[in-house]
Amino acid sequence: MDDDTWERLEAFTREELGRPIFGGPIKLTPVSRLEKDLGVTGLDGIEFIDKWSDQFNVQINDFPYRRYFSAEGQLLFSSLIGLFSKRRRKPELMPLTLGMLADAMRLGKWDTEQLESASGR
Secondary structure (H helix, E strand, O other): OOOOHHHHHHHHHHHHHOOOOOOOOOOOOOOOEOOOOOOOOHHHHHHHHHHHHHHHOOEOOOOOHHHHOOOOOHHHHHHHHHHHOOOOOOOOOOOOEHHHHHHHHHHOEOOHHHHHHHOOO
16 A cells, blocks of 8 residues: 555554453454454444544445444344344344455545445455
């Protein structure tokens, strides 16, 4: 990458996530998934994206939060129900990566189709 987009996104992400209680610093890469790898979910995910959008002036009209983040407290409940009923299982969330956020920063807007396609999803 010829620009400083990744460095700015990495600094922002470290600031927002804080320091882990155990272990060393969090390893952040363009393929790091916000929900599965970094534990950003539910309302925290919405807040993270909103702050990211404001910080880097990225237009996020109609950002599909539910496509990428589980609802607070429903993951365990939904998992239990899914064990007993295939019909009631929630579809898998799409992974939202830091690389996708960096690409959106370069575009200046969130374009779900373009960003997911570019990330191989």
